[in-house]
Amino acid sequence: MLRIVPALDGGICRVKLPGGVLRAAAAHALAQAARRHAAGVIEITNRANLQIRGVLAGHEAALSENLIDAGLGPSMNAPAEASGGVRPSDPALTVSGATAVSAISAASAADDVRNLMISPTAGHDPQALFDTRALAAEILALLQNEPCFAALAPKFALLLDGGERLAMLEHSHDVWIAAMPAHDGVHFAFGLAGCPPVARADEPEDNAAPGTPALAAVLPSQVPTLVNALLRAFLDLAAPEHTRMRHLLTVQSAQAVLQRAQRYLDFPLSHDPALATWRRATADDSLRFGVHPQRDAETCHVGGQPPLGRMDAATLHALAKLAEDSGDATLHMTPWQSVLLPNVPVNAAASVLARLAALGLVCDATQPLARLIACAGSTGCAKSHADTKADAFQLARLHVPAALGQVHLSGCRRSCAAAHRAPYTLLAVAPGRYDLYRRDDEEPGFGRCVARHLTIEQAAAALARLARSPLDA
Ligand code: SF4
Numbered sequence: 001m002l003r004i005v006p007a008l009d010g011g012i013c014r015v016k017l018p019g020g021v022l023r024a025a026a027a028h029a030l031a032q033a034a035r036r037h038a039a040g041v042i043e044i045t046n047r048a049n050l051q052i053r054g055v056l057a058g059h060e061a062a063l064s065e066n067l068i069d070a071g072l073g074p075s076m077n078a079p080a081e082a083s084g085g086v087r088p089s090d091p092a093l094t095v096s097g098a099t100a101v102s103a104i105s106a107a108s109a110a111d112d113v114r115n116l117m118i119s120p121t122a123g124h125d126p127q128a129l130f131d132t133r134a135l136a137a138e139i140l141a142l143l144q145n146e147p148c149f150a151a152l153a154p155k156f157a158l159l160l161d162g163g164e165r166l167a168m169l170e171h172s173h174d175v176w177i178a179a180m181p182a183h184d185g186v187h188f189a190f191g192l193a194g195c196p197p198v199a200r201a202d203e204p205e206d207n208a209a210p211g212t213p214a215l216a217a218v219l220p221s222q223v224p225t226l227v228n229a230l231l232r233a234f235l236d237l238a239a240p241e242h243t244r245m246r247h248l249l250t251v252q253s254a255q256a257v258l259q260r261a262q263r264y265l266d267f268p269l270s271h272d273p274a275l276a277t278w279r280r281a282t283a284d285d286s287l288r289f290g291v292h293p294q295r296d297a298e299t300c301h302v303g304g305q306p307p308l309g310r311m312d313a314a315t316l317h318a319l320a321k322l323a324e325d326s327g328d329a330t331l332h333m334t335p336w337q338s339v340l341l342p343n344v345p346v347n348a349a350a351s352v353l354a355r356l357a358a359l360g361l362v363c364d365a366t367q368p369l370a371r372l373i374a375c376a377g378s379t380g381c382a383k384s385h386a387d388t389k390a391d392a393f394q395l396a397r398l399h400v401p402a403a404l405g406q407v408h409l410s411g412c413r414r415s416c417a418a419a420h421r422a423p424y425t426l427l428a429v430a431p432g433r434y435d436l437y438r439r440d441d442e443e444p445g446f447g448r449c450v451a452r453h454l455t456i457e458q459a460a461a462a463l464a465r466l467a468r469s470p471l472d473a
Contacts, residue, residue: 011055020333022046027320029070031313037063040313109150115157119164124294127250127444129163129179153243166287168335170420172243190213193246199279214275235261286365304361309337368396373407375417384411386428398460401467
């Protein structure tokens, strides 16, 4: 948030939201800042954060200051001391230099490292095994306030899964930790460089489930200490070129990481082979749309998705107002680039859903835009071969068969819009032209190229044929 990244359509300011939660007051402030200091375009990211696009030249420091004032910066211990009372726009930055620069850099490092994903329905899902919110707050405080963790790469990311039905289980995380039923309540299994293995109805017994197998399990109260130990073990063992856990695991075994972590623990940690068969219950990502019950039977959550994850400042203001009037004055962003309003009284749910639809949000999983994702494209990114956003809207108008699942339009191979691999990818090769890839379970990258140089009309026809017959393109 303190470092504005340049892009074709102006700067990009990324705003990390603890647990994806944005309070309505902060949402109003963010929307106002996006209007005043940027183009007023706000995107929900696939890590359940926000980014403001089109930051105006010369407005960077003022934007960061507005966001910090709204409480959207990292929460570090003793902030006045840590920052020296310095703000990005403080004249001290230009006058005295060193102290201010080091304070800003400490705040930037604390901001970079707060990458912890939890379910957008954490604490509210009636079927979850564990309410992860308090543990998540402890872990975030640890990440931001332990100076050694500033050495972690900005993309180093953790998953804390409470067993909710709405959970992103396809993104690879450097460390994943997931609630599992145990004889004495709930334990947390964990693994490295991947995601929890998920039960599948069609899984042959002798087949490995997608995901990385659990290595061991700990008590809920031991989770923050475990995170501390695993991250310190990573930093101890990783060479400078090993910025992510998957890099370290090319030269060290998971067992070696556990042994190193043991130095930082006061309870025994050992690889438990019995956990190799543990599977997390299947999730249901359609719960991000519409109205769904919560643990408190008097309330529900209501969800919708701004088309292709992008909205204007007026829409964010309206969402915040809706959360104030009919919810608990919070908006929960999701890693599917959608938003939930939790704690809506059951008798208000239908009108809240109608209001989301009136604001232009996709509120039904059967709508074509519910299955499309697209990166910034050529209007925002110099690397893009095509205007992926406009092409995605055209594809939605032409129809996307529901049977296909998600279709991803990517302007280049970097795949910024999808941290996972979608079943179908349209990879831009020229303006309005795409190669179509299909990915089966274990295929790497985008999968197999099934058709080349398609227009959007031809892509729609090819997708329709694939929906009728998967062998046909
Ligand atoms: S996927 Fe490529 S074209 Fe699209 S935003 Fe990322 S870098 Fe740019």
